Amino acid sequence: MTTDFIPNNGGPGIPAVEIYGGNPFVVFTTNAVTVGATENINIIINGTTYPVTVTCQRAGTLVGEEFRFDVTANNVEAEYCVVIDSVTP
Numbered sequence: 001m002t003t004d005f006i007p008n009n010g011g012p013g014i015p016a017v018e019i020y021g022g023n024p025f026v027v028f029t030t031n032a033v034t035v036g037a038t039e040n041i042n043i044i045i046n047g048t049t050y051p052v053t054v055t056c057q058r059a060g061t062l063v064g065e066e067f068r069f070d071v072t073a074n075n076v077e078a079e080y081c082v083v084i085d086s087v088t089p
Contacts (some may be wrong), residue, residue, distance in 0.1 A: 003082040
């Protein structure tokens with residue numbers, strides 16, 4: 001999986017994380033990038049879109065640092081532990 005940290009995705013000082021790749025192929029972007037932050041988003045898995053809730057459990061801002069997210073929907077939870085591959089200004 002590839003993880004991009006985008007410090008100004010939603011405007012100056014409004015960061016986001018985009019995660020994509022894997023098998024099954026997953027794509028999602030979230031603004032929940034501080035520990036404890038939660039956001040309702042859509043995740044795409046193999047081309048099908050699902051509404052989910054993302055909660056940030058661990059946050060980084062530099063290449064090589066870790067993000068950890070809980071992704072929940074319909075009483076099912078997945079945890080994504082990813083390392084930042086790039087920071088896009």
